[in-house]
Amino acid sequence: MAPAYKLTYFDVRGVAEPIRFLFKYGGIDFEDVRIKHEEWPQFKEKTPFGQLPVLEHNGKQVNQSIAVARYVAKQVKLVGKDDWENLEIDAIVDTINDLRMKLVQIFFEKDEEKKKTLKETAINETFPYYLTRLDTIVQKNKGHLAVGRLTWADFYFASMSPAFDSFVEGDAFGKYPNLKALRDKINAIPAIKSWIETRPKTAF
Amino acid sequence: MAPAYKLTYFDVRGVAEPIRFLFKYGGIDFEDVRIKHEEWPQFKEKTPFGQLPVLEHNGKQVNQSIAVARYVAKQVKLVGKDDWENLEIDAIVDTINDLRMKLVQIFFEKDEEKKKTLKETAINETFPYYLTRLDTIVQKNKGHLAVGRLTWADFYFASMSPAFDSFVEGDAFGKYPNLKALRDKINAIPAIKSWIETRPKTAF
Missing domain, CATH: 1.20.1050.10 (Glutathione S-transferase Yfyf (Class Pi); Chain A, domain 2)
Structure with missing residues (x-):
């Protein structure tokens, strides 16, 4: 079965790395897609605001690395109690x-x-x-x-x-x-x- | 009784205005403190990272306008369902x-x-x-x-x-x-x- 999450970014750590850390910590399988710079112009058109990373889940797509990291943190129970x-x-x-x-x-x-x-x-x-x-x-x-x-x-x-x-x-x-x-x-x-x-x- | 929240910022709308809108929408009383530029150097020392706005509540102090806006949004029920x-x-x-x-x-x-x-x-x-x-x-x-x-x-x-x-x-x-x-x-x-x-x- 394909992973429930697909994370697309460039082939660098950059601002996607906190998200990868959180997925790994929680043992949540994800597709770690790293697009090449020559693929970027074409791929850019498909992103919400021309930026990476983009997280895909259940047919939905969302941008903004910190927002995504916060979401994954909730899934892996690394958030506050109130x-x-x-x-x-x-x-x-x-x-x-x-x-x-x-x-x-x-x-x-x-x-x-x-x-x-x-x-x-x-x-x-x-x-x-x-x-x-x-x-x-x-x-x-x-x-x-x-x-x-x-x-x-x-x-x-x-x-x-x-x-x-x-x-x-x-x-x-x-x-x-x-x-x-x-x-x-x-x-x-x-x-x-x-x-x-x-x-x-x-x-x- | 003094309001439970004290929001300190400069005397401008700036990045504090979303927080003020959310407090007002939810009818939550807050102290809208606006410091003068001549007061800033002295006040700066008391802030967590030399920045405003700062929200004070129950004797605690926190910076970062978007984080504060998200917190207030939760109090006034303007967040998502999941x-x-x-x-x-x-x-x-x-x-x-x-x-x-x-x-x-x-x-x-x-x-x-x-x-x-x-x-x-x-x-x-x-x-x-x-x-x-x-x-x-x-x-x-x-x-x-x-x-x-x-x-x-x-x-x-x-x-x-x-x-x-x-x-x-x-x-x-x-x-x-x-x-x-x-x-x-x-x-x-x-x-x-x-x-x-x-x-x-x-x-x-």
């Missing part, structure tokens, strides 16, 4: 995504001189600002990013962490022991460990 | 936010020549691309942005619509009859109509 807990989880995920978006903007900056300055500011100011606060939050939440226990925010963070490492060209979390321990703890979960070892090797 | 419906709602909200972010980036562009080009592309290409698709979605969803009935996605859109009008310096939805009708329908809900008439008048 509305306020879910708010705290959602806020942390969006905050990590804010930091990620700042890096993406720098990545796409074409002016090399400007890019260098922006990157220095990001590494010397933006990163420490966010990571110091996130590290304290993990310390206060018994080793997790929200509500004092394992939630999809932890998976969102761990699955995205290699992108931050690439940006700083090293271990982005070396100075942040609580974040580093959390990342390592998620990556050591057997289903995640196995996925990291067997997933397609891609640059980002 | 996980997939909530995914569809979340995806539409994030898609409208994507479009908004494109405008924000242009707004902050300092190079006037580049800003002019970016604005032309936004008005001639990006806007029609998104709004044509959103208009069709509203047509297929019985006059709503998701799941065929009133949800917080509709309030998110209507509360943000003046920002789009400002950007195009006119009615951004004039050519999109379904979106225009939806916006007008939300704005005509008595609690919303009354809020629009009595809220502080601000430029954006």
Whole structure:
């Protein structure tokens, strides 16, 4: 039987990786479709807003990676126990995504001189600002990013962490022991460990 | 008795306005705190990540406007009936936010020549691309942005619509009859109509 879920993205980890982590953690089978760049123009027409990833399920199609990750998190029981807990989880995920978006903007900056300055500011100011606060939050939440226990925010963070490492060209979390321990703890979960070892090797 | 919720933001509609619309729709009392720019540096230190809006409730504080709007939507019963419906709602909200972010980036562009080009592309290409698709979605969803009935996605859109009008310096939805009708329908809900008439008048 074909899997009930089909996730289509490019052949990279990118913003689909949190979704893949969550499916793997919950043992939910999914079709991990990775389209080639030459297929993209034709495929783009079939997507809701010209973007990937797209999740297909029961003949329906939906875009937006964080919304999809939240949906999968509900299926694999990695959400909060009430509305306020879910708010705290959602806020942390969006905050990590804010930091990620700042890096993406720098990545796409074409002016090399400007890019260098922006990157220095990001590494010397933006990163420490966010990571110091996130590290304290993990310390206060018994080793997790929200509500004092394992939630999809932890998976969102761990699955995205290699992108931050690439940006700083090293271990982005070396100075942040609580974040580093959390990342390592998620990556050591057997289903995640196995996925990291067997997933397609891609640059980002 | 003081309201159970305190929403702190700048004295503008901005990204807090969807939250205010949802509180007003549900008849939930909240403290609408609007800090002055001269108060911001001192206040910033007290926020989780140096950003507003911040929602306070039961002695807890949380950032991220869309996460807060989703939380309030749950309190006022404007969410989906199952996980997939909530995914569809979340995806539409994030898609409208994507479009908004494109405008924000242009707004902050300092190079006037580049800003002019970016604005032309936004008005001639990006806007029609998104709004044509959103208009069709509203047509297929019985006059709503998701799941065929009133949800917080509709309030998110209507509360943000003046920002789009400002950007195009006119009615951004004039050519999109379904979106225009939806916006007008939300704005005509008595609690919303009354809020629009009595809220502080601000430029954006």
